[in-house]
Amino acid sequence: MDPAGKIEETRLSEALSERYLAYAMSTIMSRSLPDVRDGLKPVHRRLIYAMQQLRLDPTAGFKKCARVVGDVIGKYHPHGDASVYEALVRLAQDFAVRYPLVEGQGNFGSIDGDNAAAMRYTEARLTAVAKALLDGIDDDAVDFRATYDGEDEEPIVLPGAFPNLLANGAAGIAVGMATSIPPHNVGEVCAAALLLVRKPEATTADLLALMPGPDFPTGGLLVEDADAIARAYETGRGSFRMRAKWSVEQGRFGTWCIVVTEIPYQVQKSRLIEQIAELMEQKKLPLLGDIRDESTTDIRLVLEPRTRGVEPEVLMETLFRATPLESRFSLNMNVLGADRVPGVLGLRAVLRAWLDHRHEVLVRRSQHRLRAVERRLEILNGFLAVYLNLDDVIRIIREEDDAKASLMATFSLTDLQAESVLNMRLRSLRRLEEIEIRKEHGALSEERAGLEALLADEGLRWKRIGKEIEATRRQFGDGALGARRTELAAPPAPVDLTAAVAVERESLTVLLSEKGWIRAVKGHGIDAASQKFKEGDKLARAVECQSTDRLCAFATDGRAFTLKAADLPRGRGDGQPIRLLIELSNDEELIALFVVGDGRRLVASSAGRGMVVRDDDLVAEKRTGKQVLNTKDGESALACIAAEGDHVAVLGRNGRFLVFPLEQLPEMTRGLGVALQKYKDGGLRVARVFTASAGLVWKEGGRARAMTDLAPWLGKRADGGKPAPSWAK
Incomplete structure (x- = not known):
């Protein structure tokens, strides 16, 4: 049957799934992820x-x-x-x-x-x-x-005598997965690999003693905590905190300036200067007076303070918090293994995969060389047989019709030997050439014995690999190219900027509208009805604070954002869209806005998982915020409430009510949280924290109900609960 013009009906969903899966696999296997063996x-x-x-x-x-x-x-x-x-x-x-x-x-x-x-x-x-x-x-x-x-x-794949995956790193985004591997110092990588050769049971901690962290081509300071680095290399996932390298240069009459000589990896210098200049125009860097770029082939950024009374450490701390002079590089060692299957590997597994590849390369090269040596020895044996009977060989070639067959029969030569003899040049038929052949035969025989011994003994092979790695370390790990560029430093001590950045203290009320416009008005106890908003908009939240306070905005994607009250727009106008102050996508909404203090908060997701987080751990220095509550697909953050009390009350969408002690919830800085209530269907609807002796005041839908007898619903965290009371439905 002619297939031309044949139409085969297929469900659209099946056709899309099949084609998208083919595209995804092509992206993963043939474009975005590096091979663990050669790092390419x-x-x-x-x-x-x-x-x-x-x-x-x-x-x-x-x-x-x-x-x-x-x-x-x-x-x-x-x-x-x-x-x-x-x-x-x-x-x-x-x-x-x-x-x-x-x-x-x-x-x-x-x-x-x-x-x-x-x-x-x-x-x-x-x-x-x-x-x-x-x-x-x-x-x-x-x-x-x-x-x-x-x-x-x-x-x-390439033979890969150079440990390219770790030495040069890799970055890529595939479909449903990504990779991000920082570069490292090749001398340190080779030292760790040699340790793994000598001691196969070496742990990640043993390896990190020799290669303590990334080594970026642009230098800078690595100020990540040692425990965090160890966890990242153990699991293959984590991040590294980097800072620019700077120093103070003294000027005349007590003046001084800061000179930045190295910036974090993958930060564009021109873009960095533009961002700092923009922040200066917006009055968000009050301690910085001027910035100049005096770079040639080497980086030299000059930062001048607004006044001489500013401490250099305080000035740099304001820049680290607001600009890419401090940045993070993520670690996600997602690579293709030797079996072409993607996976996230730890440091030890990556080095082990490279060493196994080098072992396979050594075996294959040795086998290839052995075959070449045996072929050449076979030819040389034929030549030596010829030199013993040169007159007979010449006669056979001159007189026989099939010289090749006659040579093979007369001297017991193989096909290869006979063909080589026939191709021999006349000038080779001299005594001196026979001596050279015997010398070559002896050298190749010795080499063959060495190759056979190498292929028969795994210990010899690993010794050879160790010598090759040591040669690589000497070639690329020494000199200017191999010298470590990124300096390892201890995590910096916290710097209090409150006294440095003088803000006049005054009472403010922060107003956030339903459509996301935010502004601050002077005073407390204002009448919300007297405040004007855009047409179709109205007040969503009002927070009383001081101009020196910081506000936390918590979104449905589980991220916490920090706003300085002093930086919020003032006056009687509409204010400014909050999405211009924080990087909040249009698909997400804010579920809480409060003043950051020294208390604790209960955060919970729509799936009914939650945890207790300290206010300090909700503070984010960047516009992108800080991921606090992790959520799965189809879930969202539902609650971020003050954890003031000793019990938690939760109401599920299935109409079941549960009360349990607050102490059963763990205090975390980030995570999925733990189950608050067990559900067969649905998830969490409402969560409250209260003091048992004072009773629970249940506020919902504009009504409030106080309840002190909650014994029927008291249980343990993650219980299913009991049917909710009428006042909580």
Whole structure:
């Protein structure tokens, strides 16, 4: 039957699922996640292999990047030339990659965010690091597969003598998963790998004693807590807190300024200066007088204080809290394993995977070399047999019709030996050549014995791998390239900015409308009805505070945001949309607005999970807020109430009511929380905290009811509860 014109009916949902799954798998396997063995994504691997095929070795001349990109997209990577060129450029940027794999000639961009010149102007060749990644690729060290058009072959993975995944890191976003791996110092990585070779049972703590943390190409200070670093490397997930490196320069007549010489990784210098200037215009950096960029090839940002009486540490603390001079780099070691299955691995598992790959490469290279040695020895044995009977060999070649068969029969030669004898040049038929053949035969026999011993003894193989790693450490871990750039420092002590940033204390009432407009008016006890709002809008929340207070806004996505009362718009106008002050998406709403004090809060989700959080742990320094309550798909944060009392009352949407002691709830800084009430259907509707001796005042729908006898509903946390009383329905 001719398939042309045949229509097959398929459900739309099934067709979409099948096609989207194919797209997702393609993104995960062939685009976004690096291979744990060589630390490369397909585009980077194809770039390096294509440059090797073009013979762009570190000692060779440069070639135009347009030539390299053309070969890559024509033979191996059928994607756009712009994206391939961007990948090539990044591999050559010493501020983006800790150990560049490509040496560029021309304009390859800058740390200010400037783009590279067009590919027709720039040139490139491989570095020694890339050469180490390719070492052994011609010795059957790795498998090859057909290219997308079937006309050529490309390596599935590179031999990877250089620990590229950890040394250069990786970042990528796939469908449903992402990866983020910071760069590390290759000398420290090799030292940790050598420890794992000598001591396979070494723990993550043992490894961290040798490689204590990331080493970013732009330097800076790593000020993360040691316990947090250990947990991150143990689980493969976490984050690292980075700060700019700065110093104080004294001027004339008691003046001084701060000079920033290193900034956090992946922070664009020009954008950083723009952000600081914008904050100065908005009066949000009252201690900073001026900023100048005096950078050349090295970074030099000069920060001048507004007055000499400001402490340098206090000035820098205000900048760290408000600008990218302090930032976080996430750790998510989500990689493709040797079986091509993605997974999040800890530090030990990543090093183990690389070492296992190096072991496999050593075995395959040794087997390949052994086959070559045995083939050459077979040929040499044939030559030696010929030299003992040269006259007979010459006669057979001159007189016999089938010289090859006669040679094989007369001298018991193999097909390969006979063919090699027939191809021998006449000038080789001299005594001196026989001596050279015997010498080569002896050397190869000795090499064969060594290879056979190596393949038969796993201990010898690991010793050889240890020597190779030590050679890599000496080559790339010493000198200017291998010196650690990121300084490890203790977490900074908290700095109180209240006294430094003088704010006149006055009574304020913060008004938040239903449509999200916020403003502050002077005084307490104001009449809400007398306040004007936009047409169709009205008051949602009113919070009395002081101008020196900080306010916490808690959203349905479980994030807490911090607002300074002094920074809120004043006057009789409509105020300002709160979404301009905090990065709150349009899909989320605020469920609480309160003054940050020294108390505690009960936060709970719609699924009925909750926990107690201290006010201090709800404070966020960034506009993006702080994730406090984690929620699953389809859930949202439902409550953020003062935990003042000794009991908790919860009412589920199933109409069941439960009271339990507050002490049964854990105090946490972040998490999913624990179950407040058990549900078969639905979730949490209302939660209250109260003191048992005073009774429960149940406020809902504008009505209030006091209740002291709650014994029938008293139970343990996570119980199902009992049917709710009439006043709580």
